[in-house]
Amino acid sequence: MSKITVVGAGFVGATAAQRLAEKNLGDVVLHDIVPGMPQGKALDMVQSACIEGFESTVTGTNDPADYKDSDIVIITSGLARQPGMSRDDLLLKNAEIVGGVAENVKKYAPNAIVIVVSNPLDVMTALVAKKTGFPKERVMGMAGVLDSARFRAFIAMELGVAYQDVNAMVLGGHGDDMVPLSRYTTVNGISIEALLPKEKIAALADRTRNGGAEIVKLLQKGSAYYAPSASAVQMAQSILRDEKRVLPVAAWCTGEYGIKNQYVGVPVILGAKGVEKVIALDLTADELKSLQASAAHVADSVAKLNL
Numbered sequence: 001m002s003k004i005t006v007v008g009a010g011f012v013g014a015t016a017a018q019r020l021a022e023k024n025l026g027d028v029v030l031h032d033i034v035p036g037m038p039q040g041k042a043l044d045m046v047q048s049a050c051i052e053g054f055e056s057t058v059t060g061t062n063d064p065a066d067y068k069d070s071d072i073v074i075i076t077s078g079l080a081r082q083p084g085m086s087r088d089d090l091l092l093k094n095a096e097i098v099g100g101v102a103e104n105v106k107k108y109a110p111n112a113i114v115i116v117v118s119n120p121l122d123v124m125t126a127l128v129a130k131k132t133g134f135p136k137e138r139v140m141g142m143a144g145v146l147d148s149a150r151f152r153a154f155i156a157m158e159l160g161v162a163y164q165d166v167n168a169m170v171l172g173g174h175g176d177d178m179v180p181l182s183r184y185t186t187v188n189g190i191s192i193e194a195l196l197p198k199e200k201i202a203a204l205a206d207r208t209r210n211g212g213a214e215i216v217k218l219l220q221k222g223s224a225y226y227a228p229s230a231s232a233v234q235m236a237q238s239i240l241r242d243e244k245r246v247l248p249v250a251a252w253c254t255g256e257y258g259i260k261n262q263y264v265g266v267p268v269i270l271g272a273k274g275v276e277k278v279i280a281l282d283l284t285a286d287e288l289k290s291l292q293a294s295a296a297h298v299a300d301s302v303a304k305l306n307l
């Protein structure tokens with residue numbers, strides 16, 4: 001069995017642990033700083049194994065030494081947004097938390113592939129890459145899978161078609177300036193531009209950009225976690241099973257799209273080595289401009305951390 005460590009046993013982390021176990025993707029270690037909490041949640045999940053029929057073990061811990069020999073570490077520790085907060089508002093506090101976690105990952109799980117979930121996502125991913133010093137293909141962030149899933153869901157609901165028939169690409173940073181690409185969005189191969197009027201697509205793209213805030217406002221406390229955990233687990237599965245899924249991921253760009261030496265959401269091939277290739281799509285001048293503007297916003301936030 002592979003070993004997967006989930007750091008942060010809050011809403012996203014605990015739900016990710018449950019999904020990983022139920023899919024038998026590996027033995028799961030769930031770590032949090034709150035005494036007893038990850039142990040309690042892990043025990044609860046283990047007691048569901050005979051009902052759900054999974055073989056994965058789930059172990060709760062407060063000790064980062066238990067990251068040892070992890071194949072994958074998913075980092076979800078940190079504060080979540082409250083109503084009225086942007087993801088950027090979390091920057092300094094989460095940098096402290098995630099920076100400390102990254103040092104422990106480097107120490108205890110030097111061969112792991114790391115999937116960052118904590119916000120602000122692209123900046124936290126850059127921070128983890130810097131603190132661990134891991135090769136860039138082994139450090140990535142989860143945002144594009146979630147943002148694309150939101151766009152896909154809104155399109156499926158609008159058209160009254162099966163969710164799984166809608167494919168979408170949302171690129172850029174995980175912020176208000178993310179870039180939903182309608183030209184690369186299809187319903188079983190049919191461009192949505194042939195199925196929906198321009199204004200409707202623009203409205204759905206806008207709802208996608210505000211998809212996280214819409215949920216934060218409804219919940220009134222905390223932020224989304226069902227779709228975020230599913231997104232992180234889909235990435236982990238593609239790596240663990242070497243599926244080579246083509247997914248939008250916050251990945252290190254080395255000149256693709258005119259973006260150099262920074263993390264931002266782009267389509268990649270995800271396999272056993274981590275990010276195995278960044279796919280350079282043919283973008284229109286407007287699409288490219290939006291993606292580069294989004295990347296510039298990420299670069300500004302990274303600069304605030306003086307990495």
Ligand SMILES: NC(=O)c1ccc[n+]([C@@H]2O[C@H](COP(=O)([O-])OP(=O)(O)OC[C@H]3O[C@@H](n4cnc5c(N)ncnc54)[C@H](O)[C@@H]3O)[C@@H](O)[C@H]2O)c1
Pocket residue numbers: 007008009010011012013031032033034076077078079080081090094097100101116117118119121142143146174222223224225228
């Ligand atoms: N990338 C995305 O698309 C996306 C989507 C949803 C949430 N998020 C982010 O994920 C993070 C977690 O969200 P949540 O809803 O699970 O929050 P949460 O508050 O429910 O859970 C966070 C957990 O992290 C723990 N923690 C804090 N410091 C720690 C440390 N040093 N080591 C281990 N654990 C520590 C806390 O005790 C808490 O249990 C937030 O930053 C949120 O903004 C990102």
